[in-house]
Amino acid sequence: MAELLRVEGLEAGYGPVPVLHGIDLALEEGGIATLLGANGAGKTTTLRAVCGMVKTRGAIRFRGEGIEKRSTEDIARMGIAHVPDGRGTFTDLSTEENLRLGGYVRADRAAVAQSMEQMYAYFPKLAERRRQQAGTLSGGEQQMLAVARALMSKPRLLLLDEPSFGLAPLIVAGIFEILRTINREERVAILLVEQNAAMALDLADHAFLLETGRIVMSGPAARMREDETVRRSYLGY
Amino acid sequence: MRRKNIALAVLLVVACALPFLVSNFRVFQLTMVLIYAIVLLGLNMLTGYNGQISLGHGAFYAIGAYTAAILMDRFGVPYWLTIPVAGAVCLAAGFLFGLPALRLEGLYLALATFALGVALPQLMKYKHLEHWTGGVQGIVIVKPDAPFGIPLNADQWLYFFSLALTVVMFILAVNLLRGRIGRAMVAIRDHPIAAGAMGVNVAMYKSLTFGVSAMYTGIGGALGAIAVQFVAPDSFNVFLSIAFLVGIVVGGLASIEGAIFGAIFIQFVPNLADQISKAAPWAIYGIFLIAFMYLLPGGIAGLIKALRRRYDR
């Protein structure tokens, strides 16, 4: 299986405050990896660093190409879709317009329309809310919208930041189910940041554990799940 | 700290000596610098420290000026007594305008104050106010002579009067801004929500800042009226408000000494601009404005601070 993303010695921060102190990670095409860690460990910053939203040092290679100097727009156009924390919904626009924006970078109009129908098939709730102002959707619907919008660009890599945040367990389960389906059917790789480590490890095939800006442990998800530290600190049993 | 005190003392001695060294006309110009410094200090409290943009402070300057002129002309009130009255009137006017303005953020406040600055001169001509304001003709007032037989001419006396007032206003401002109130003002500018959460009464502070800022400006206006000996609606057009804004930007936002640099700038640079280009003096002014924003966002005060830091090291 070919390597999709490789990060080496990644450092990043906000202004003078460093957050990441040299991170290495890799992800295969079509794989799912999860970043675990406490609040403030640097998970969100890692995702932001990958898509050029913060100043970084170190190497980031996507499909063999260095992207650390690229702008967010270019990175998005290369096939990395990011569902940021807070979901980044365009609240004043309608559901459908949000989806259309997801497919903004694709030239083929017919294919975009097809993708849109596909999203409505994955998330029937969104089809019902097609014309509704996105800001008025429920939290779960907004999360679905965010994922759907990201998928509209036909990405190779989906960066997901806390998709379960603030949602009822039932809804979270639904979303994760769809993520699994999408990963399987569309061959989209996923890099997932998640508070709910149990669910994340369930979904992922590989996991990285972050502590204060460093990767302290990594390995196949199944093995990580067995680890004593992980279990005690993140799985809570 | 000691070095700073020495510098201030030297500055004050120079300021006291100047009127005996230069011509009366220069003394008048220096008086205007002092007046503008008071105004800019007031505007800087509002815009620099508290983050509320005003494009209409010329209106408060006008209210202060008219208060002084009407009191002197119609009621024979001595000039020195008009200053606190003008300050009080503007404090009230600023507070009242600040109340609704509270709800306006950034650009919208700029817009509302801009409208105020444009509309107020027209109000001064209103026929029902004409009896007081002198309508379009304005009011001519008499420049006060030095009291108690002090051997100073009228220009020099007014200069020292303004100097004393400036010193008092600056000391008040320093105490205000460096203390609890000043910290609250800055907190509101930088983190309005956090400031509210920490128990700062944001609404009260904002309107109060507006009031105090207007008070400073009004005191400047009253002094300005006495120095110029004339008020008319034409004196307070929207360009005046813009000049004040230019003053705090060039002098240095959120800087107390910046008010002085800004005052020197708006007093003398228009004359320079006029000499550079008779065709379009304001174009030069506009270029200055934008250039400062790009090259010296901290204004002259920021530049001096940076230079001193380098020199100290």
Next chain:
Amino acid sequence: MTASKTWAPVAFAFALAVAPGAFAQKKYDPGASDTEIRIGQTMPYSGPASAYGTIGRVEAAYFQKINDEGGINGRKIKLLSVDDGYSPPKTVEMTRKLVEQDEVLFMFQPLGTAANSAIHKYLNTKKVPHLLVASGATKWADPRNFPWTMGWNPSYQTEGRIYAKDILANHSSGKIAVLYQNDDYGKDLLKGLKDGLGDKAAKMIVAEASYEVSDPTVDSQIVSLKGSGADIFVNIATPKFAALAIRKVYDVGWRPVHYLNNVSLSVGSVLTPAGLEKSVGLITTAYLKDATDAQYANDPGMKDYLAFMKKYYPDGNIADSSNTYGYSAAQALVQILKQCGDNLTRENVMRQAANLKNLQLPLGRPGVLINTTPTDFQMFKSMQLQRFDGKQWVGFGDAVQ
């Protein structure tokens, strides 16, 4: 009898000694020397009234021409014209600079009523001539209280009275509507009109409407005025608004007897924008010729003016009546300075300014002469009524007082 005879030669000799002229010693006040006469001026080169800045420019150009031709009695004129942004505080500052630091002999044509009001007292206290003030307020001709100030424009009140007189003579049963600019100039002219109408004013004026220079149009005012049923319209507006009013009056189908104030008589910059066909029948007063009026195409004074503009002020707009205005004021000043001879004291400058006799300026309307005396500082006392025929202004009647 005997005594006076004995003393007569002595008195004569004494008179010669003090009289200005060939026998006089060269006498100078600050600003004057053997080679130069320094003059100060404030002008709104920037700010809301910058349209008038061209007056200062055309005057500087005219003095350049005079200097190129050898100056006045061998002295060059140096005009220090500075920007006051139309802001009275700045006028005060710049005037003090000119008087106290640059030591000008006198102030020439500072512009604006408010600006001049701000320096009125100062210059009279300092005894510095405040000459040919560029404003038509009546207060500039008050030699008893302000002997150092003399205006240039015919006073607005006088102009208003001239219209009143014509109305009373020709349309005494009419109903009058007035549009005026809400400032000193508009109100002064309106006052003159009312004074001229006397006790009939209250009855005859059926509607008044003011506008502000910040108004985009005067449409609403014109509609109201038309609604008053008036059949006489007095248009007291500066060029842009006068043009707006002329056009609107015509467009709403109102055909009153239309008096247009003098500041807006320019064919090029008022009547053409308003539409010449819409301007037919307008009545105004004039003291200067209009450079855009075809009837002066072969007028020698006008030809000189156009040649001057071409050579010395090619950027200037011929259609702008501010340029003929400044040119004429500069010529009047040159006459005053010529009369001063070598006695260039402030007192003598003022004395000569108050001693202009039947001066016919090249651009003055025929019969409109300048006369001043120590008790009468009003430059223009007579103006001529004229009517627009669709192409040019045609004078009618005599020059009226």
Next chain:
Amino acid sequence: MEAFLAQVLSGLATGGIYASVALALVMIHQATHLVNFAQGEMAMFSTYIAWSLIHAGMPYWAAFFLTIAISFAGGVVIERVIIRPVEKGSVLSVVVVFIGLLVILNAVAGWIYSFTVKPFPSPFPAEPLFGNHYLSSHGLGAIAITLMVVLSLWAFFRFTPLGLAMRAAAQNPASARLVGIRVGWMKALGWGLAAAIGAIAGMMVAPIVYLDPNMMAGILLYAFAAALLGGIDSPFGAVVGGFIVGVLENLVGTYVIGNELKLTVALVLIIGVLIVKPSGLFGRTVVQRV
């Protein structure tokens, strides 16, 4: 009654002027969430460009469209060169730059073209339509063009991907970048569009108020009032707001407080709307749920 009607009609004519300038203001706001104080002066400057072209012998409509194109390019350049460097700074720095721009454009226009008023041609017939005396053909034509501009804008924002991208970029720049929108260019494009609309506004206004460097000075404040009244994010609202302000100004000026206090009316309107209903009559109030 006839007088009243006449005031309303002439108010509509003036309202059309406010509407067109307000539209340009709304436009920049849509693209950048800024209120451009220099909008009026930009429109004035564009109109001078048109005037120069027409005086050089170009036919009206050719000059009209060329001016729009030049103004569009000018707007883009202004954004890239002048606004960009301060965009990330405080609101104050943006306001200061706007003010600087206003002052420069006004002074330069006066310097190049002098302050004398110039007549500006209208593409519409001189004869009034339907024999009414209060709305000239030009007034009606200008209103029609304004409405056309609003409609095409509405369609552009509603139906084209580019329009959608511009709205997204203004609303949530971070998210817009994540979907691959070049936010910087969207803003520049917004400025270009606003400048182009301003140019149309200027060319429609100038035949009514004559062309001079201070042409927009009086209009801008009323246009602000109109834009705010209609809702600063609603092009349609801006146009309706313009008409309301125009009529209101006439009626209040004529029947209530007299013509001397019209600016005060605008002031009260601006502050009143901002306080009572900041979203204006037609602006969207966003309901946020978390």
